[in-house]
Amino acid sequence: MDKVRLSDGEYVRIEGPAMVEVLRGSLYLLGAQYETGAKVTILRARRVVAKAISDTELSLVLGPGGFADKPKAGEEMIDEWDSKLNISLKGSVVVVMGAMDSGKTTITTILVNKAASMGLKVGVVDADPGQNDLGPPTTITCSVLKSGRITHLSFMIPLRQVFIGSTNLEGNWHRAVYAVTKLVDYLRGREGADLIVVNTDGWVEGEGAIEYKRALVTAVKPSYVIVMRKGDEVDGLVKGLSQWNTLVLNAPPSMRVRDRNDRKIHRDMGYGRYLSPSRDLTLSLSQVNVVNMPITGRRLDERLARLISTYLKVKPIYVDALKNMVMVVSSSVKEPTLRSIPGGVALILQPNWENGLLVGLEDVDGFLVSLAVLRRIYYNAGKIVVTVPRRLSNAELASVRSIRVGSIRVNEQFEEVDKFSIIYRVERILSDAPFPSSQRS
Numbered sequence: 521m522d523k524v525r526l527s528d529g530e531y532v533r534i535e536g537p538a539m540v541e542v543l544r545g546s547l548y549l550l551g552a553q554y555e556t557g558a559k560v561t562i563l564r565a566r567r568v569v570a571k572a573i574s575d576t577e578l579s580l581v582l583g584p585g586g587f588a589d590k591p592k593a594g595e596e597m598i599d600e601w602d603s604k605l606n607i608s609l610k611g612s613v614v615v616v617m618g619a620m621d622s623g624k625t626t627i628t629t630i631l632v633n634k635a636a637s638m639g640l641k642v643g644v645v646d647a648d649p650g651q652n653d654l655g656p657p658t659t660i661t662c663s664v665l666k667s668g669r670i671t672h673l674s675f676m677i678p679l680r681q682v683f684i685g686s687t688n689l690e691g692n693w694h695r696a697v698y699a700v701t702k703l704v705d706y707l708r709g710r711e712g713a714d715l716i717v718v719n720t721d722g723w724v725e726g727e728g729a730i731e732y733k734r735a736l737v738t739a740v741k742p743s744y745v746i747v748m749r750k751g752d753e754v755d756g757l758v759k760g761l762s763q764w765n766t767l768v769l770n771a772p773p774s775m776r777v778r779d780r781n782d783r784k785i786h787r788d789m790g791y792g793r794y795l796s797p798s799r800d801l802t803l804s805l806s807q808v809n810v811v812n813m814p815i816t817g818r819r820l821d822e823r824l825a826r827l828i829s830t831y832l833k834v835k836p837i838y839v840d841a842l843k844n845m846v847m848v849v850s851s852s853v854k855e856p857t858l859r860s861i862p863g864g865v866a867l868i869l870q871p872n873w874e875n876g877l878l879v880g881l882e883d884v885d886g887f888l889v890s891l892a893v894l895r896r897i898y899y900n901a902g903k904i905v906v907t908v909p910r911r912l913s914n915a916e917l918a919s920v921r922s923i924r925v926g927s928i929r930v931n932e933q934f935e936e937v938d939k940f941s942i943i944y945r946v947e948r949i950l951s952d953a954p955f956p957s958s959q960r961s
Contacts, residue, residue: 521579521580521581522579522580522581522582522588523543523577523578523579523580524577524580524588525575525576525577525578526545526547526572526575526576526577526578527572527575528572528573528574528575528576529571529572530572530590531569531570531571531572531590531591531596531598532569532570532572532578532588532589532590533567533568533570533588533589533590533591533595533596534562534567534568534569534570534580534586534587534588535565535566535567535568535585535586535587535588536561536562536563536564536565536566536567536583536586537562537563537564537582537583537584537585537586538561538562538580538581538582538583538586538588539559539560539561539562539580539581540559540560540561540562540570540578540579540580541557541558541559541560541578541579542554542555542556542557542558542559542576542577542578543556543577543578543579544556544575544576544577545572545573545574545575545577546572546573546574546576547570547571547573547576547578548570548571548572548573548598549568549570549571549671550568550626550629550630550633550669550670550671551629551630551631551632551633551637551669552633552634552636552637552669553573553637560671561671562586563671563672563674564583564585564586565585566671566672568626568671569591569596569598569772571598571599594773595772595773596772597623597769597770597771597772600769600770601627601630604767604769605627605631605634605767607743607744607767608743609631609634609635609638609714609715610635610638610640610714610715611714611715611743612715612716612742612743612744613704613708613715613716613717613718613740613741613742613743614631614715614716614717614718614742614743614744614745614746615717615718615720615736615737615740615742615744615746616628616631616717616718616719616720616746616748617720617733617745617746617747617748617754617757618720618722618724618747618748618749618750618754618771619722619724619725619748619750619753619754620651620722621722621750622722622748622749622750623748623769623771623772624719624720624722624748625653625672625673625719627746627748627769628644628673628717628719629670629672629673631715631717632644632665632669632670632673632717633669633670635714635715636667636668636669637669640714640715641664641665641712641714641715642665642713642714642715642716642717643662643663643665643707643708643711643713643715643716644662644663644664644665644673644676644716644717644719645660645661645662645700645703645704645707645716645717645718645719646660646662646663646673646719647660647696647699647700647719647720647721647736648719648720648721648722649686649687649688649689649696649721650687650688650721650783650787651721651722651783651786651787653672653673653674653719654673654674654676654678655678655794656790656791656793656794656795656891657687657787657790657791657928658683658684658685658686658687658878658880658891658926658928659681659682659683659684659880659888659891660681660682660684660696660699660700660703661678661679661680661681661682661703662678662679662680662681662703662704662706662707663676663677663678663679664676664679664711673719679706679711680703680706680887680888681887681888682695682698682699682702682886682887682888683879683880683882683888683891683924683926684696684699684926685878685879685880685924685925685926685927685928685943686926686927686928687787687928687936688723689721689723689732690723690728691927691941691944692927692944693728693731693732693735694735696732696736697732697735697736697739700718700736700739700740701739702886704716704718704740718740718742720733720736724753724754724757725756725757726756729757730756730757730760733757733760733761734760734761737761737764742764742765743765744765744766744767745761745764745765745766746766746767746768746769747761747766747768747769748769748770748771749768749769749770749771750771754768784936787936788933788934788935788936791878791891791930791934791935791936792933792934794891794909795891795892795893795907795908795909795934796909796934797909797910798893798907798908798909799907799908799909799910800895800905800906800908801892801905801906801907801908801912801917802903802904802905803903803904803905803920803923804817804902804903804904805902805903805904806902808881808904808920808921808922808923809921809922809923810904810922810923810924810925811882811922811923811924812924812925812943812946812947812950813842813847813925813943813946814840814841814842814843814845814846814847814867814946814950815840815842815847815897816840816841816842817840817899817902817903818840818902819838819839819840819899819900820839820840820846825839828846828848828861828866829848829850831861831862832848832859832861832866832868833852834848834850834852834853834868835850835851835852836848836849836850837849837850837851837871837899838899838900840899842950843864843950844863844865844949844950845864845865845866845867845946845949845950846861846864846865846866846867847866847868847869848866848867848868848869849868849869849870849871849873849899850868850869850870850871851870851871852868853868853869853870854870855870856868856869856870856873856940856942858942858945858946858949865949867942867946873940874894874895874896874925875894875895875896875929876894876895876929876930876931876937876938877893877894877925877926877927877928877929877940878891878892878893878894878926878928878929878930879891879892879893879894879906879923879924879925879926880892880923880924880926881908881920881922881923882920882921882922882923883919883920883921884919884921889912889916889917889919889920890908890909890912890916890920891908891909892906892907892908892923893906893907893930893934894906894925895907904923906923925940925943926940926943927939927940927941927943927944928940
């Protein structure tokens, strides 16, 4: 156990895992004030900056990898952030944007604590499906702070989730706009939140990112957009959002940066925490429909199936159809393929294409009931076997109305191993979006 003494106005920077106790004095941390006797938990690999409100003494218990130091002048932005965050919170929706590791989650936490200290009911939407702090990866999740204050969003309990099916929004951002809008409406209408903060992903550069973020704010209509700046990476975004009430905050130079491997480990741990311990579950296609793949469990008419297989020059194991798309399972292909046929498009898949794909089990309103892993489709019997968390209750199971197939494939340890990116094109075809006949998977 270490003791840290701070003069009035002095800062301390702490990286977890750590337990902090205020022995005397007063400490300002992440938008909340802690008095003598208060204890604060800092999670592993999370870095926070605290400011003494008076002469203060702290007790620090540091776990493996944890540390504490006193930042130099200009290394932290806590005072600048506080001055710029002097905004009207009650009745507001705030969207927080910025590149990876720019301080978005920290700002979101500060806003949550500030509003809570004012007695407001605060809702949060975590719209980063790759590094989600409220729910598992591949989801966009919302929560409400019931009481007290937090040092990280993961201390909040998830309320509703929407399955995105991916950890990367570059090919899937329209669904993210739908999900965020749906959850903001839920927090406002069903939960009566006084303040809603939307914490977004780190995709900010390029035309696609700007198009997505513009579409998001157009749909959500926030009172404020906060953009975190590390360098010039958000210049195009700020320009693209010029019609909105935008606040630009500088990220501290000392911000902890995670590499790609750190992020993958974080996601894999997220899958494991959610799905373990697990059990296998068999669902009937007569009761649960697949919403974004041409899988109905009703074998296509044999004569039509023969015509299609002759046209495609493949020997089918199974043929199914939905809307303008035919699905053919055949040993003739080694990877998913899309081909034009008269009147529509054929999706040709290899046997066992489904094994290991993450799927969302959804209720009648399109909210996620449970994340699951697709194991096997028994076409002739119209059955699907999925791996689900063992804690999934009978009541939750009874609420499942549909299955949504995602783009992430995991192994038996729930680690990402592959992508099923063709799902985005399949979804566009099934929604009657134009599809160039010359394209091939």
